[in-house]
Amino acid sequence: MRKTIIPEYIPKEIREFIVPFHKPFLVYKCIECEQEYDILQFLYTCPRCGGLLKIVDKHILRLKRGKEFWKKVFDFRKISRISALRGVFLYHEFLLPIVPLDDIIYLGEGHTPVIRCNDDLASELGFYFYVKNDGQNPSASFKDRGMACAISFVNYLIKEKNLKSVLGICASTGDTSASAALYLSYLPKDIVKSVVILPKGKVTPTQLSQPLASGAKVIEIDGVFDDCMKIVESIAKDYDVCLLNSKNPIRIQGQKSYAFEIAHHFDFSVGKIVVVVPIGNAGNVTAIMEGFYDLKVASVIDDLPIILGVQSYHANPVANWFRTSRYAPVKVKPSVAQAAMIGDPVSFPKVKRLKEEIFKDRFLVVDVSEQSIMDTMIFANRFGHILCTQGAEALAGLKKAKELGMLPSDYEYVVDSTSSQLKFSGFQMAYLEKRLHKDYEITPKDEYIDLPTELPKDPTYIANYLGLKKK
Ligand SMILES: *Cc1c(COP(=O)(O)O)cnc(C)c1O
Numbered sequence: 064m065r066k067t068i069i070p071e072y073i074p075k076e077i078r079e080f081i082v083p084f085h086k087p088f089l090v091y092k093c094i095e096c097e098q099e100y101d102i103l104q105f106l107y108t109c110p111r112c113g114g115l116l117k118i119v120d121k122h123i124l125r126l127k128r129g130k131e132f133w134k135k136v137f138d139f140r141k142i143s144r145i146s147a148l149r150g151v152f153l154y155h156e157f158l159l160p161i162v163p164l165d166d167i168i169y170l171g172e173g174h175t176p177v178i179r180c181n182d183d184l185a186s187e188l189g190f191y192f193y194v195k196n197d198g199q200n201p202s203a204s205f206k207d208r209g210m211a212c213a214i215s216f217v218n219y220l221i222k223e224k225n226l227k228s229v230l231g232i233c234a235s236t237g238d239t240s241a242s243a244a245l246y247l248s249y250l251p252k253d254i255v256k257s258v259v260i261l262p263k264g265k266v267t268p269t270q271l272s273q274p275l276a277s278g279a280k281v282i283e284i285d286g287v288f289d290d291c292m293k294i295v296e297s298i299a300k301d302y303d304v305c306l307l308n309s310k311n312p313i314r315i316q317g318q319k320s321y322a323f324e325i326a327h328h329f330d331f332s333v334g335k336i337v338v339v340v341p342i343g344n345a346g347n348v349t350a351i352m353e354g355f356y357d358l359k360v361a362s363v364i365d366d367l368p369i370i371l372g373v374q375s376y377h378a379n380p381v382a383n384w385f386r387t388s389r390y391a392p393v394k395v396k397p398s399v400a401q402a403a404m405i406g407d408p409v410s411f412p413k414v415k416r417l418k419e420e421i422f423k424d425r426f427l428v429v430d431v432s433e434q435s436i437m438d439t440m441i442f443a444n445r446f447g448h449i450l451c452t453q454g455a456e457a458l459a460g461l462k463k464a465k466e467l468g469m470l471p472s473d474y475e476y477v478v479d480s481t482s483s484q485l486k487f488s489g490f491q492m493a494y495l496e497k498r499l500h501k502d503y504e505i506t507p508k509d510e511y512i513d514l515p516t517e518l519p520k521d522p523t524y525i526a527n528y529l530g531l532k533k534k
């Protein structure tokens with residue numbers, strides 16, 4: 064490991080805090096029976112009652128040092144030369160503070176751009192918004208946030224517990240597997256292997272190529288994500304593997320960084336912000352809510368933002384629950400927001416608690432049509448925004464929530480584009496060429512159709528075709 068160098072110009076009173084200093088007391092805690100478990104192990108559900116686990120730092124109140132303190136620490140850390148803190152571990156004290164800097168795996172994740180929409184788009188829509196583009200992560204989705212944390216933890220446990228072999232395993236709608244395979248491939252191959260289980264034909268070709276190229280064992284099954292998830296849950300229960308789905312609360316810890324970055328971006332004042340998040344397995348929305356709540360508990364922010372979850376009509380169990388107060392899994396139908404095409408989200412019990420106990424009327428959910436997702440994706444692209452289909456789903460949801468009068472008008476809106484648009488360009492191309500399968504229930508709009516024109520390789524011909532005037 065390289066020696067840490069802290070630049071001279073970092074103020075004296077902050078210097079000693081640039082290298083993380085907090086001594087945490089982390090435990091796994093069951094959200095149902097509240098039993099606590101030692102953190103130094105892989106654990107995904109409560110051995111006593113089967114409930115979901117969350118990670119709790121029993122020393123979190125020691126982080127109550129005031130907003131101004133944390134602003135300085137995070138800002139100066141950002142410009143320090145400590146590579147372990149360049150990614151999501153910038154927020155080390157709030158992420159997984161047991162992992163020593165030497166064990167942190169940093170592949171370039173986090174700190175994704177927040178882009179403001181232009182005046183034309185705002186006037187078309189009737190409101191301004193920002194996109195936080197999580198497609199700009201190493202494997203091109205937000206899953207890298209959680210994976211950087213989980214794989215750093217694996218790396219730490221390998222040393223701490225002298226593990227001789229670790230098999231990382233996950234079910235995926237495409238992005239978790241890309242991310243898990245990438246991060247696991249960075250660890251020593253004589254110890255670490257990776258396996259991903261995918262629903263055949265229900266991840267995009269780009270997403271399929273990613274774990275294959277990283278050297279993972281890719282297993283396809285005939286079914287949807289929910290079927291894959293049941294298989295890995297069963298394997299993780301009975302065999303010695305490391306489950307890398309967001310059911311693993313270590314993943315959730317890493318994904319909290321999305322909330323921390325938004326808070327940081329808006330100067331730790333988020334009480335008048337709506338964060339718009341597509342919901343699939345509900346890990347991400349859980350992490351974002353928990354992340355903001357942690358900041359509030361430590362008094363780094365004063366007020367919670369509003370969280371708006373969005374689903375497609377074709378995979379909307381959480382939206383149904385929001386409407387009716389009754390939860391039931393749904394049978395999913397084909398969705399262009401394929402990465403969120405999940406009928407029975409594993410983290411739903413966490414979402415329910417977070418709403419009922421903490422966020423209350425500051426957590427909202429809407430669902431949107433497949434048509435509006437594709438139209439919104441291309442519409443936004445016409446104004447300089449690259450959204451994946453899930454990001455477009457989120458923006459379509461924001462539009463709908465505004466139209467329904469669900470949101471205050473003096474707030475700022477941040478839309479989570481969760482993945483790279485390019486992973487989903489196949490849906491875009493199929494829309495433009497009017498060949499989306501009828502099950503998506505999408506009719507391409509003529510105003511959005513744009514196709515290549517083939518011309519002779521002759522500059523004069525092309526100039527004439529374009530109606531150019533000679534100089
Ligand atoms: C995984 C994923 C989602 C859904 O996130 P959950 O944590 O499963 O709710 C949304 N968009 C993209 C691009 C994803 O990869």
Ligand SMILES: [Zn+2]
Nearest residue numbers: 093096109112
């Ligand atoms: Zn329990």
